[in-house]
Amino acid sequence: MVYILGEMNQDVEILQASTSRQAIQLAEENPDLALILMDLRMPDMDGIDAMQIISSRVATVPVVMLTASERLADMKQALDAGAMGYIAKSVLPKIMMSAIQLVLSGGVYIPPALVQNGGQMEMAAYSQVKLTPRQTEVLRLLVDGQSNKEIARNLKLSEATVKAHISSIFKVLSVSNRTQAALVAKKSGLGVSGDMETTSAVLLNSGPE
Template identity: 35%
Template sequence: MKVLLIDDHPLILAALQSVIQGLGDHVKVTAADSGRTAREALVNDPQHQLVLLDLQLGDADGFDLLVEFRTRYPALPIVVISASDRPSDVIRAIDLGAMGFVPKRASNETLFEALQQVLSGGVYVPPMNMGEAGFGADGMSGVQGQAVQAGYQTAPSLADLSLTPRQTDVLNLLLKGQPNKLIARELGLSVETVKDHVAAVLRALGVNSRTQAVIAVSQILRRQGGVVDPMMALR
């Protein structure tokens, strides 16, 4: 497996490379200290299977680079590694197509867990305060809103959402970042039917967007203290 690390701090690059090598002897790591060298690396070797991207680069804005790479290489998973852990940055990164967001203050074990989750097809987001993420108790409905209002005294499970099997399938693919057209193709449904299922899932979670759904599911599972991979919990 080929991994591209993009960060303009040599010490951070070295530390990340050490963690990535822990994924196995089959891992080959390429380091890029700028947006320019990252572009060249992907052009010269399009076989990279994972990108770790810092948001603060000397010659490029990380969000702009994220959009550029997601457009050019739509099948390439990108995980943002950032000194910021602001919910607004997490939401923006996931909205723009990142498959994960890991604060640099996170432990090596957390980074390793995040990468394993992304490589297995899931989306990783760090623990966040739901209110700070833009959908606190006052603006939520359903079991997630009830849990926030109760201070997570009785955190709901995904089973409490009472999703139908087909809605669960849609949520499964939604958590992989699949657009409605691809969900429809994979499940053999019309796009309009998928839209209806997505709307039902968002209502059940008490959120207003796909990104909020990803974050809400992740937070539900963390509050349970069990599995933090939404993909595993939905199987």
């Protein structure tokens, strides 16, 4: 993993933790981290629980689950809990690098297996969901990883209006965060064209400019 990250950026600074508590402490001590890669199975605490603690204390740092588990239930649980991606350790290095780059650029990486095979009943439930044309535009940009400010600029709206649209989208989709909204959008095909596929914790710092 360290080798792969080094291939992506030779200037990257990598901090490693062998337990969830160490990862939480490092995240708090380094709030400017670019990314956190967290294993699902940590020795002292469930990786998802640790991720939620980190997100509550350092909300600006995206967390990606990097794990041996390829169970659809684990993928869905992690993404529903707020992970910005779920990467199986068995994937090819180039796919792993692409997934990490996607998250670093503000996107969400959803495993193809979950998109293709997961949640068939949920897709049927979302088939009756109707978004307005403007909500669909906002959702598409949200899936692309754009911030509220960027969405407002691209659609020539105020940030307050964008926030109102996103709140409405969350209610319509019955979700509570952007990751869940992106997952639903991709699985149900709600007019979204954004491409979200192209035992340790690793914390990345972008290093010197």
